[in-house]
Amino acid sequence: MKPVVMAGAGMIPFERRDDDTLIDMLAEAGLRAMDDAGLGDQPVDAVYVGNMASGLFNHQVSVASALVDKLSLYPAAAERIENGPASGGSAIKHGYQAIASGMADVVLVVGGEKMREVIGPRATDVVACMAQPEAEYIYGVSLPALAGMFARLYMKAYGITPEHLAQVAIKNHANGLLNPYAHIRARVTLEGILTHPDSKVGNPIVADPLRLYDCCPVSDGAAAVLLTTPEIAKKLSAKPAITVAGIGQATDTHALHERADPTDLKAVTIAAQKAFEMAGCKPADVDVAELHDAFTILEIAESEHAGFFKKGEGAKALAAGETQIGGKLPINPSGGLKARGHPVGATGVAQAVELVWQLRGEAGERQVKNAQTGFSLNFGGFGNNVVALVLRREK
Amino acid sequence: MITAYKCKSCGQIMYPYHYRCINCGGREFESFVPSTKAKLLTYTVIEQLPWGFDERGRVLGVVEFSNKVRAMGLIDIDADTEEINIGMKLTATWEPVRDTYGEKIYGLVFRPA
Structure with a gap:
């Protein structure tokens, strides 16, 4: 396979964007990645759009064709890639494959979702559609509910406390304050969300044991990367080349109850292992990680399943400050899904955008010092389709 | 009531139905009610x-x-x-x-x- 680099990265601030259509958001993010790469008149061969549910949220389908039209990128090939909340990661994978195989030289990957077009319970229902229809969805299960059932078991098995979960939220919101693209930019304290008697009012239960501040917000947003060959990237701009070093993907049972050990996120373990194997490196080589903290418990569980910490050690590392910016392994310097927001189809691409900025040294106040290898994990369904990515700044 | 399935090759119990056994890929199942x-x-x-x-x-x-x-x-x-x-x-x-x-x-x- 031919080497592939991320020559451009860009995103729009995640927030509630009432004035933009989904296609406007995709176009704006796409342009930012094209301009960041210095693409100029170089044609784009293919466009991949990571998007979960434009049909349900926005009553619009064929959104990749619509994006090509909005950006006048004809006759570029165009497809929408749908893999639930891992649609963005999957879209990057398809873009990688197109260039690595030699079928394309320049690929624009855009992830986006406009979720706030519908009211909260509708959005909860659209997201819940990814659950097993006859064995899960009919009962009124939501993704927070699946995460709640998982959290109850995982916390018990590994001695994780509500304080640990709150620490994930506090850390990621503190990072989000440093990220101008983050949806929720507010300082969160332990008193405010856990220990003060009034904290239960501002931080109510969503799906026990998970509270509001254990869950990501519902956001609108889009992010984009431009993939190409190292030769073309060099001609386009003088920015450091960020190599797509490894991609791994794995699946698991649709229904949570069918997993022999429901606390074992096998697809996370396998996807991460595959990505590291392809990149020829190991978890200890990673300088910065963007994990899929749709729920606080997931950041801890993923940090263990991806191989950064032993099972039961992730919460200890968090409590010791090892995962803060400046710690041994900064996790979610962007603020993660918790603070940046989680427009589902955008997330996997937004994670890659953050890594590109971190590896280039362009992350401003939230910069992880001298980051050379970055890792991201995009968690689809409730862990039934996971995409892991290793990016590297070449010396 | 739901119907559950037992794989005739390996004994794996499944619910809901899969066309191939989640453990061995077998395609023949005995159906039963929990x-x-x-x-x-x-x-x-x-x-x-x-x-x-x-x-x-x-x-x-x-x-x-x-x-x-x-x-x-x-x-x-x-x-x-x-x-x-x-x-x-x-x-x-x-x-x-x-x-x-x-x-x-x-x-x-x-x-x-």
């Missing part, structure tokens, strides 16, 4: 339900039946006033679990045994 006795493996109390539910405090859980079938279902307990514990014994019934445009959708409902 017992009515189950124990609770995990649960959650949902305060923010999806569109279509006009309620709060709905309890969902994952159970294991005495004949090893596992499933999710509605736990008919008031979490504010009644005890709920992992490992508690439950009795299963087949009852409406949601209303969709006036149509009753049936599913598993569990109550303390």
Whole structure:
């Protein structure tokens, strides 16, 4: 396979964007990645759009064709890639494959979702559609509910406390304050969300044991990367080349109850292992990680399943400050899904955008010092389709 | 009641139906109905339900039946006033679990045994 680099990265601030259509958001993010790469008149061969549910949220389908039209990128090939909340990661994978195989030289990957077009319970229902229809969805299960059932078991098995979960939220919101693209930019304290008697009012239960501040917000947003060959990237701009070093993907049972050990996120373990194997490196080589903290418990569980910490050690590392910016392994310097927001189809691409900025040294106040290898994990369904990515700044 | 499946090649028990066994890929299954006795493996109390539910405090859980079938279902307990514990014994019934445009959708409902 031919080497592939991320020559451009860009995103729009995640927030509630009432004035933009989904296609406007995709176009704006796409342009930012094209301009960041210095693409100029170089044609784009293919466009991949990571998007979960434009049909349900926005009553619009064929959104990749619509994006090509909005950006006048004809006759570029165009497809929408749908893999639930891992649609963005999957879209990057398809873009990688197109260039690595030699079928394309320049690929624009855009992830986006406009979720706030519908009211909260509708959005909860659209997201819940990814659950097993006859064995899960009919009962009124939501993704927070699946995460709640998982959290109850995982916390018990590994001695994780509500304080640990709150620490994930506090850390990621503190990072989000440093990220101008983050949806929720507010300082969160332990008193405010856990220990003060009034904290239960501002931080109510969503799906026990998970509270509001254990869950990501519902956001609108889009992010984009431009993939190409190292030769073309060099001609386009003088920015450091960020190599797509490894991609791994794995699946698991649709229904949570069918997993022999429901606390074992096998697809996370396998996807991460595959990505590291392809990149020829190991978890200890990673300088910065963007994990899929749709729920606080997931950041801890993923940090263990991806191989950064032993099972039961992730919460200890968090409590010791090892995962803060400046710690041994900064996790979610962007603020993660918790603070940046989680427009589902955008997330996997937004994670890659953050890594590109971190590896280039362009992350401003939230910069992880001298980051050379970055890792991201995009968690689809409730862990039934996971995409892991290793990016590297070449010396 | 739900139908569960036992793989004729390896004995793996499955619910819901898969065209190939999740353990060995086998394609022949013996179908059976779970017992009515189950124990609770995990649960959650949902305060923010999806569109279509006009309620709060709905309890969902994952159970294991005495004949090893596992499933999710509605736990008919008031979490504010009644005890709920992992490992508690439950009795299963087949009852409406949601209303969709006036149509009753049936599913598993569990109550303390």
